[in-house]
Amino acid sequence: MHDPHVILKVISKFLVPFIALFAFYVQFHGDFGPGGGFQAGVILAAAVILYALIFGLDAAKKAFPPSWVRVGMSLGVLLYGGTGVLTWILGGDFLSYGVLAHDPAHGQHYGIIAVELGILCSVTNVMIAIFYAFGSRQPEVDEDNW
Amino acid sequence: MSFMPLFPQWIFEQGPAFLIVLPLLMGAIIAILPNRSMAWWFTFFVTLICTYTAFGLFQHIYFDSFLLYTMGGWAPPHGISLIVDGLSAPILLLISVMAMLTVIYALPASISEIEPKKRGPFYAAFLICFAGLMGMVITGDAFNVFVFLEVSSISTYALVAMGAARDRRSLAAAYNYLIMGSIGATFFVIGLGFLFMETGTLNMAEMSAILSDLDGGTRVSKVGYGFIVVGLGLKIAMFPLHTWLPRAYAYAPTKITIFLASTATKAAIYLLLRFTFTVFDPSFDYISIMLKYLIVGAAVVGMVFASFQAIFQSDVRRVLAYSSVAQVGYILLGIGIATSSGLAAGYLHLLNHAIIKGCLFISVGAFWYRFGITRVDDFSGLFKTMPLTMGAFTLGGLSLIGVPFTAGFVSKVKLILAAAEQEMWWAVLVIVFSSVLAIVYIGRIIMAAYFGSPPKINGSTFTKNEAPFMMLFPMWALGLMSIAIGLNAFGIGDTFVSASEIAASVLLGGRG
Numbered sequence: 001m002h003d004p005h006v007i008l009k010v011i012s013k014f015l016v017p018f019i020a021l022f023a024f025y026v027q028f029h030g031d032f033g034p035g036g037g038f039q040a041g042v043i044l045a046a047a048v049i050l051y052a053l054i055f056g057l058d059a060a061k062k063a064f065p066p067s068w069v070r071v072g073m074s075l076g077v078l079l080y081g082g083t084g085v086l087t088w089i090l091g092g093d094f095l096s097y098g099v100l101a102h103d104p105a106h107g108q109h110y111g112i113i114a115v116e117l118g119i120l121c122s123v124t125n126v127m128i129a130i131f132y133a134f135g136s137r138q139p140e141v142d143e144d145n146w
Numbered sequence: 147m148s149f150m151p152l153f154p155q156w157i158f159e160q161g162p163a164f165l166i167v168l169p170l171l172m173g174a175i176i177a178i179l180p181n182r183s184m185a186w187w188f189t190f191f192v193t194l195i196c197t198y199t200a201f202g203l204f205q206h207i208y209f210d211s212f213l214l215y216t217m218g219g220w221a222p223p224h225g226i227s228l229i230v231d232g233l234s235a236p237i238l239l240l241i242s243v244m245a246m247l248t249v250i251y252a253l254p255a256s257i258s259e260i261e262p263k264k265r266g267p268f269y270a271a272f273l274i275c276f277a278g279l280m281g282m283v284i285t286g287d288a289f290n291v292f293v294f295l296e297v298s299s300i301s302t303y304a305l306v307a308m309g310a311a312r313d314r315r316s317l318a319a320a321y322n323y324l325i326m327g328s329i330g331a332t333f334f335v336i337g338l339g340f341l342f343m344e345t346g347t348l349n350m351a352e353m354s355a356i357l358s359d360l361d362g363g364t365r366v367s368k369v370g371y372g373f374i375v376v377g378l379g380l381k382i383a384m385f386p387l388h389t390w391l392p393r394a395y396a397y398a399p400t401k402i403t404i405f406l407a408s409t410a411t412k413a414a415i416y417l418l419l420r421f422t423f424t425v426f427d428p429s430f431d432y433i434s435i436m437l438k439y440l441i442v443g444a445a446v447v448g449m450v451f452a453s454f455q456a457i458f459q460s461d462v463r464r465v466l467a468y469s470s471v472a473q474v475g476y477i478l479l480g481i482g483i484a485t486s487s488g489l490a491a492g493y494l495h496l497l498n499h500a501i502i503k504g505c506l507f508i509s510v511g512a513f514w515y516r517f518g519i520t521r522v523d524d525f526s527g528l529f530k531t532m533p534l535t536m537g538a539f540t541l542g543g544l545s546l547i548g549v550p551f552t553a554g555f556v557s558k559v560k561l562i563l564a565a566a567e568q569e570m571w572w573a574v575l576v577i578v579f580s581s582v583l584a585i586v587y588i589g590r591i592i593m594a595a596y597f598g599s600p601p602k603i604n605g606s607t608f609t610k611n612e613a614p615f616m617m618l619f620p621m622w623a624l625g626l627m628s629i630a631i632g633l634n635a636f637g638i639g640d641t642f643v644s645a646s647e648i649a650a651s652v653l654l655g656g657r658g
Binding site for chain 1: 160163167170171174177178215216217218219
C-alpha cells in the first residue's frame with residue numbers, strides 16, 4: 001500500500017522528541033528567563049497532540065492512555081499542594097519554601113522547582129485530556145437521521 | 147460564650163490557608179480514588195473539618211481580633227494575603243455548614259441522581275467548588291478573587307450539567323450558565339484591570355488606601371467599578387441579569403441546587419460588599435449614586451417582578467428559584483440603603499435566606515427523591531404521605547414569607563426599620579408587598595399539600611412514604627435553626643444579629 005502521508009509521518013516522528021525536549025528547556029529555563037510550567041506544559045502537550053493528529057487518536061491513546069492522563073491531572077495539583085503541606089509539616093507558613101533547606105535561598109529554589117513540576121504535570125495532562133475529549137466525541141445523531 | 151479552648155493554636159495561625167487547601171487537595175485525591183464508595187466519606191470529613199476550622203476562626207474574630215495570613219510568608223502589598231474579619235468569618239462558617247449539610251443529604255440523593263461511575267468526579271468537583279467559594283471569601287487580593295471565582299464557577303458548570311442523567315435540559319441550562327457566568331467573570335476581570343491601571347496594586351487594602359488618597363480616582367476607576375458591579379451582578383443574579391438562575395437551579399442535581407442557592411450567590415454578594423465598601427468608599431460620589439439609584443432600583447424592581455414570576459411557575463423548583471431572585475433584591479436593598487442599620491439588615495437577610503432556602507430546597511429534593519416529580523400539582527396530599535418533609539417545608543416557607551418568630555421576620559423587620567429611618571416609605575411598601583406575593587407562591591404549594599388528597603396508585607390511596615433520615619436531618623436542622631433565630635433560642639438570634647452588626651461596622655467603620 002502506498003501511504004499518502006509518508007512525508008508528514010517521517011517529519012513529525014523526527015519533530016516530536018525535539019518538541020518534548022524544548023518543553024523541558026522552557027521548564028527549567030523558567031528560573032532565569034521567560035518560561036515555566038504553563039508554557040512548558042502546553043508545548044509538551046503539543047508534542048502528543050501532533051502525534052495524535054498524524055498517527056490517529058487510537059495510536060496516541062495507546063502511547064498516553066486516558067487513565068494516566070486523568071491521574072496525571074490530579075498528580076500535578078497534589079505535587080503543588082504537597083509542597084505546601086510539606087512546608088506546614090516543617091513548621092512554616094503554607095508555601096513558604098524557605099524552610100525546605102538549611103539555607104532559605106536554597107529552600108526557595110527547591111520549592112519553586114517542585115511547584116513548577118506540578119504545574120507542568122497538570123497543564124500537560126489537562127491539554128491532552130481536552131484534546132481527547134473533543135477528539136473522541138461521537139455524534140449523537142447520525143448524519144442520515146437528521 | 148467562648149469555645150476558643152476547644153481549638154488548637156495551629157488553627158488560628160494556619161486556619162485561613164487550611165480552609166482552602168484542604169478541600170482543593172482532597173478534591174484532587176478523590177478524583178483519582180479507585181474506590182468510589184470512599185468518595186462520600188472523604189467529602190464528608192473534609193466538610194466537617196472545614197466547619198470546625200471555620201467555627202474556630204469565627205470564635206477568634208469575636209473574642210480576639212481579625213486574622214491576616216500571608217501566603218508563603220510574603221508581606222501584603224507584594225504577597226497574597228488572606229483576611230478573616232467580621233465580614234468574611236460568618237460567610238465562611240455559613241458556606242462550610244451548608245456544604246456539610248448538603249453532603250449529608252447527598253448520600254441518599256446521589257443514588258438516584260448520579261451514575262455510579264460519575265460519583266467520584268462529582269464529589270471531586272463539589273469539593274473544588276467549595277474550595278473556590280471559600281477562597282473568594284477569604285482572600286485579600288483582588289486578582290485572587292477572580293481566580294477563585296473561576297475555580298468555583300467552572301466546577302459549578304460541570305456540576306449543573308451532571309443533572310443530565312435525570313433531565314437532559316440541564317445541559318442547556320449549564321451551557322447558558324457557562325456563557326452568562328463567563329461574561330460576568332470577564333467583566334469582573336476587566337474592572338480589576340482598570341483598577342490596577344489606576345492604583346498599580348492588586349492588594350485590596352492597598353487599593354483602598356490609594357483610591358482614598360486620589361479621592362475616588364479618575365474616570366478609569368469609575369469605569370472599573372461599573373464593570374465590577376455588572377460582573378458581580380451576573381453572579382449574584384441581580385434582577386435584570388438573573389436569567390441563568392431559574393434554569394440552572396431547576397435542572398441541576400437537587401443537592402447542587404441546595405448548595406448553590408445557599409452559598410454561591412451569597413459569596414458573590416459578599417464580594418460586592420467588599421468592593422463597594424472596603425476597596426471603594428461609599429463617600430465617593432459615583433459610588434453613592436450607584437448605590438442609591440442602580441442597586442436600590444434593581445433590588446426593588448427585582449423583588450416585585452421576580453415574585454410575580456414565581457407565582458406563575460408550575461414547577462416548585464422554579465418557584466423557589468424566582469423567589470431566590472426576589473430575596474436577593476431584599477439583600478441588595480439593604481446594601482443600597484448603605485446606612486449601618488441597612489447593611490446589617492441586608493447582611494442578616496443574607497445569612498437567614500441561605501438557611502431558609504437550604505431548608506426549602508432540601509425538602510423539595512426529598513420529595514423528588516421519593517416521587518420523581520416537582521410540579522406544584524404533585525404536592526397534592528403531601529402532608530399525609532410525607533408529613534415530616536412537609537413540616538420542614540412549611541417552617542422554611544413561613545420563614546421565607548416572614549411570619550413572626552421565624553428568621554425571615556427578624557431580618558425583614560430590620561430591613562423595614564432601616565428603610566423607614568431613611569424615610570424611604572415606598573421601599574417599606576415594596577418590602578411588604580413582595581412579602582404578600584411570597585404568601586401567594588408559598589401558600590399555593592402548602593395549600594395543595596394540606597388540602598389536596600394523596601395520589602391513588604392502582605386504585606388504593608397512597609399512604610405514607612417518608613424521606614430517609616439522612617435527608618430529614620439536614621432539612622430539620624435548618625428549619626429549626628430558622629425558628630431558633632426567630633425566637634432567639636439559646637441566644638442564636640442575638641448571635642446572628644450581632645454578627646450582622648459587626649459586619650456592618652467593618653464595612654463602614656474601620657478600614658482593613
